[in-house]
Each structure stands twice: as C-alpha cells, then as structure tokens.
Amino acid sequence: RKEVEQDPGPFNVPEGATVAFNCTYSNSASQSFFWYRQDCRKEPKLLMSVYSSGNEDGRFTAQLNRASQYISLLIRDSKLSDSATYLCVVPGGGSNYKLTFGKGTLLTVNP
C-alpha cells in the first residue's frame, strides 16, 4: 500500500449535493490526520484535522477508521465556492514531524 492514496477524481457535482472523498494510508502508527484545501494557483490551506474517530465543522465532516486505515471527508450541501482540490495529509510515525500529502482530489461544484 502506498504511504497515502486518495480517490483520483475528478468529482463533478451539482450545488446542494453531498460528496465524499476517501484517503488510505499505510503507516498504522500515524495518530493525527489533516485535510487541506487548495484553490487553483494558490497554496494549500488547512481545512480540518482528525485525531479520534471524527471531526465536524459545519457542512464538513472528517472521519477516521484506524482499523481499515482510511480517512474520509464529507461535504454536505455543496456550494460553488467548495470547488477546489482537497488534499489529505498523513503524518509519519514517531517524532520526526514528517507530513505526507496525497495527490489531491479535484472537486467542481456546478450551478
């Protein structure tokens, strides 16, 4: 299994739809995980972190399944402004603070 592997996408959904992205990881020692959002020609920005089973912030829910080694990001009631690339980030085990990015999943929300 690769260090980090994301749904390749792209995802095209209508406004108001619910969409979910998955990300699998190989390092079972990883403790916390992150989802970043990257707009076209911009830098990645931290969207959410996941430490335990899940985290919810408004329309966004991040879930962690340690047994199956995957994390997911659910977006409810999609807005046009949600169109972006979503990157999952997995830390390395131990204390070296390494963070490995997935390749990203492109989401386009259509009117």
Added chain:
Amino acid sequence: EAGVAQSPRYKIIEKRQSVAFWCNPISGHATLYWYQQILGQGPKLLIQFQNNGVVDDSQLPKDRFSAERLKGVDSTLKIQPAKLEDSAVYLCASSSDPHQRGQYFGPGTRLLVL
C-alpha cells in the same frame, strides 16, 4: 499574526542557470518545510528542518538542490544548475506542532525553466 512569507513569487530562468528562493516562517515555528508541487500533483517534501537542523532530506536531489536555515528562522532553497523538469511551484510551510496543528503554507514561488 503574519503568515509565511516567500520570495520571489515568480521566476523564469534558462536551464543550467541557478536560482534561489527565500522563506520566512511564522514567528516561533520551529519546523520548516520545503515542498515541490508539480501541476496536478500533491506537494512533495524536499526537505524538513527542525530549528536549524535537517530532519528529512531524503527526497532532495542533492546533486543540484541545497537548502539551509542557518539561524533557525529564515530559509533558502537553491537549485544549481536548473533542469527543465524543475519547473514547478516551490512551497514553504512552517509549524509549531505539525502532528497536532498541521502546517501553514506560504504563497509559493512559481518557477519556469526554459
């Protein structure tokens, strides 16, 4: 709080030339990262510093890339000589607690090698 600063924002050079990028992290952030992001891919870690020490440079092409963070604050990344395949965005990120708080990115330097 000021964010991560990077310069220049854009750079166009010819192959075999040299180029340097500068990064000023968020104040107090001990961990600093340089990433290379090629169009359509996620950021790829080049080098990671903890204060002024290198933690991970396993993916840094050391025959042409070098980086330093002499006083544990600002950092520079250099490419000498550049190749066509070095065309990418070079992102600097910093963090006070990477595994708990994630990291914060600068705007990046967009490099085009002709």
